[in-house]
Amino acid sequence: MTTSPRAPSRLHPAIAGVIIALIAALFIWLLSFSPWKVVPFALAGQAYVLIAILLAFRYWPPMIRWVTSMSVPHRAVFGVLIGSMILGHYTLNGRTYFPYVVWEIFPFVNERDPVTCREFIATTESGARVRLLAEQLFPSIVQIDPLDALDNPRLYPPGATERLARALARVYNEHHTGDPVRRVDLFVMAVKLHPPASESRAQPSCELLKRYDISSGQ
Amino acid sequence: MRTSQTLRHLIGPIELLHEQAGPRLLRLTRLGVFALWIVKLLLDPLWRLAEMPREMLHPVGILALLPESALDALLTWNGLAALIVFTLGVLVLALTDKAFPVVATIAAVLLTAYSSLIRSFGPAVHTDIVLLLAVYSLAAFAWADWIALKFGGKKSLPAAWSSYPLVTIVAMLCLSYCLVGLNRTIAGGVHVFTGDTMEAWAVDASLRGYYFNTNIGWHIPEWPAVVFMLSSGLPVITLFEITAPLCLVVPHFRWIFIPVMLSFHLLSLVFMNIFFFDDMLCYLLLFDWSRRFPALQAPLRQTPA
Numbered sequence: 001m002t003t004s005p006r007a008p009s010r011l012h013p014a015i016a017g018v019i020i021a022l023i024a025a026l027f028i029w030l031l032s033f034s035p036w037k038v039v040p041f042a043l044a045g046q047a048y049v050l051i052a053i054l055l056a057f058r059y060w061p062p063m064i065r066w067v068t069s070m071s072v073p074h075r076a077v078f079g080v081l082i083g084s085m086i087l088g089h090y091t092l093n094g095r096t097y098f099p100y101v102v103w104e105i106f107p108f109v110n111e112r113d114p115v116t117c118r119e120f121i122a123t124t125e126s127g128a129r130v131r132l133l134a135e136q137l138f139p140s141i142v143q144i145d146p147l148d149a150l151d152n153p154r155l156y157p158p159g160a161t162e163r164l165a166r167a168l169a170r171v172y173n174e175h176h177t178g179d180p181v182r183r184v185d186l187f188v189m190a191v192k193l194h195p196p197a198s199e200s201r202a203q204p205s206c207e208l209l210k211r212y213d214i215s216s217g218q
Numbered sequence: 219m220r221t222s223q224t225l226r227h228l229i230g231p232i233e234l235l236h237e238q239a240g241p242r243l244l245r246l247t248r249l250g251v252f253a254l255w256i257v258k259l260l261l262d263p264l265w266r267l268a269e270m271p272r273e274m275l276h277p278v279g280i281l282a283l284l285p286e287s288a289l290d291a292l293l294t295w296n297g298l299a300a301l302i303v304f305t306l307g308v309l310v311l312a313l314t315d316k317a318f319p320v321v322a323t324i325a326a327v328l329l330t331a332y333s334s335l336i337r338s339f340g341p342a343v344h345t346d347i348v349l350l351l352a353v354y355s356l357a358a359f360a361w362a363d364w365i366a367l368k369f370g371g372k373k374s375l376p377a378a379w380s381s382y383p384l385v386t387i388v389a390m391l392c393l394s395y396c397l398v399g400l401n402r403t404i405a406g407g408v409h410v411f412t413g414d415t416m417e418a419w420a421v422d423a424s425l426r427g428y429y430f431n432t433n434i435g436w437h438i439p440e441w442p443a444v445v446f447m448l449s450s451g452l453p454v455i456t457l458f459e460i461t462a463p464l465c466l467v468v469p470h471f472r473w474i475f476i477p478v479m480l481s482f483h484l485l486s487l488v489f490m491n492i493f494f495f496d497d498m499l500c501y502l503l504l505f506d507w508s509r510r511f512p513a514l515q516a517p518l519r520q521t522p523a
Contacts, residue, residue: 027404042405049400053463060467062234066385069376073362078386081355085390089397094342098279098334099350101342103397106452109409110418115436117425134339135428140264143428144274144340156273163271171269191421191436193414204425204436 020052043090050086114190118147118209120165122172122181132168132184147186161186162212169214186210230470236384239508240516244380245315247387247503251352252312254499255329258346259306264332265298270339278342279334292335305332319364322357329353346496348394352387359383380516384503385466391500392462395479399459411456416448423490435489444489455482465504472504 027045057063067075088100095101120132134144150160165184173180189204236243270293277289284292291297305328312321333350337343359382366375402410409415417438424435438444458478464471480498487493508514 024404028408042401045404046397046400049404049460050396053396057463057466060232062232062237062467066234066237066378066381069378070382071362071366071370071376073365074359074376074379074382077355077358077362078382081351081358081386082389082393085351085393085397089401095276095278095337096282098337098342099330099347101344101347102401103344103394104401104405105344105398106410106416106419107401107406109406109413110415110422111413112418112422113414115418115421115425117422119425119427131427133427133429133431136431138266138270138339139429140262140267140336141339142336142343142345146426155276160271160273164274167269167271171266189425189436191425191439193417193421193439195439 020049024049024052043092047090113194114192114205116188116190119187119189119206120147120168121185121187122169122214123183123185124176124179125182126179128179130172130181132165132172132181134164134168137168137171148188161210165212166214169212180214182213182215184212184214186212228470229468232467233469234385235388235466235469235472235504235506236381236508237378238506238515239378239381239384240514241380243508243514244384246514247384248315248318248356249313250499250502251349251356252309252325254349254496255325255353256306256309256313258496259302259309259332262302262336264302264336265295267298267335267339268293268295274339276338277334278337280330281334281338301328301332301335305329319357319360322353322360326350326353326357344394344398345492345494348387348391348500349496351390352500355383355386355390359386377516387500388466388503389463391497391503392465395459395462399456399462402456403460411449411453416452417445420448420489423492426491428491430487430491430493432488432491435491438489448489451482451485455479458482469506476501476504 024045027041027048030041030045067078070078084100088097089103091097091100092102094104122130122132124130135141145155147161147164150156150164165186169181169184186209187206188209189206191204272293275289275293277284281289292301305325308321308325308328312318312325329350333346359379362382363375363379366379420435420438424433424438427433438448455478458475461471462475465475480501483494483498508516
């Protein structure tokens with residue numbers, strides 16, 4: 001299949017690239033340094049760069065040749081698959097339309113110092129201490145919510161932390177019948193990003209929050 | 219003049235990846251994608267989820283459409299074991315290439331249910347989403363082939379039909395990176411790349427620990443060289459993420475992209491316990507096999523098996 005020759009662009013590609021980059025920089029300035037931090041700027045900025053990228057492909061001859069070689073059903077499939085990914089990203093929703101999710105990894109400034117994290121540390125019958133990780137005892141789960149989220153009444157009912165601790169202990173015991181867990185402690189661990197030079201760094205500092213007795217079988 | 223020639227030499231040829239791919243490469247890709255899912259499912263004791271407290275479940279995607287009674291039935295030892303065994307059976311059937319459009323579509327539905335389920339106990343993380351979308355691509359293009367053949371005859375099927383799903387899978391892989399990079403840069407702003415943000419994310423991920431738990435990352439504040447590497451590496455990686463679509467067309471870029479991003483994924487494993495091994499295996503599609511091996515190229519006119 002042939003395509004009709006297009007008139008050469010009057011704008012030099014380098015100039016077009018500079019203009020596109022300048023407008024993208026404007027969006028970044030609006031979001032990073034301006035007093036108007038509103039979501040539409042973030043969405044419009046991403047859409048702007050994405051459209052620039054898609055247009056670059058749209059006018060690139062081998063891509064035109066490849067797309068025009070497709071039959072209508074093939075074009076429809078290509079358009080729906082790529083379009084759904086982009087639309088899913090713009091729903092700003094990571095769950096409802098899975099696998100068409102919002103693509104965000106480390107998308108905002110994290111200024112926590114010290115960095116804290118809750119952990120379940122179990123004590124077995126022999127006195128050994130083991131960390132109970134949901135992602136290891138239930139390998140199907142890629143990641144659970146952070147344990148402090150379990151205290152959020154909008155997400156979880158009261159007592160969710162304890163029930164999770166007991167579930168983890170139960171599954172651990174099923175695979176370690178010779179030395180079962182007798183107690184689970186909920187600790188909060190803390191790591192300072194800028195610790196004083198004199199401070200020991202052998203282990204993160206930890207504070208006991210709660211203790212669950214597992215031997216009672218409750 | 220000399221500068222432009224040097225630049226052209228550095229950029230190298232500009233050609234669409236997999237443009238010459240033939241049915242053998244498509245067949246190999248189908249085998250690879252479905253075999254990878256089979257391995258993942260074989261390693262997954264899904265039935266253990268029956269032990270998870272029910273309140274931990276916040277249904278994701280199509281699972282949210284199911285009634286409570288159906289979810290209750292699914293979240294039993296028997297229900298979960300049946301889901302994984304049935305899915306494995308369909309995936310094995312997909313390897314045979316018999317009635318591929320139908321089998322691949324059923325596989326896509328089952329894998330969507332499975333992927334939704336394992337994310338329903340926490341955030342809908344991105345690992346293996348591209349691998350799931352690859353199944354969608356293989357299934358949907360198989361239907362498109364069938365429709366083109368059914369309603370247009372053999373001549374209606376373009377010679378390049380084998381390349382369509384392959385290019386689409388790579389496009390989706392690159393688009394996922396591109397959207398991640400764009401989101402971080404434009405929604406997060408410049409301050410994501412300055413200060414302690416990357417260090418804080420790394421320590422946080424390391425403290426939490428996931429399936430892989432190297433227990434190394436929380437030491438990062440003690441190692442200025444690693445802090446520097448992470449802080450300076452984030453903008454570099456983000457730039458590669460945003461420019462990932464170039465992988466579709468610039469072979470020289472791919473030769474830089476692949477080692478850089480593989481290193482990034484391995485460092486994410488070491489310092490943050492995060493492992494995107496599915497994406498790393500998808501990198502096999504970033505090699506233009508059909509240009510290197512003529513046996514994998516498309517003949518002038520061919521029809522689906």
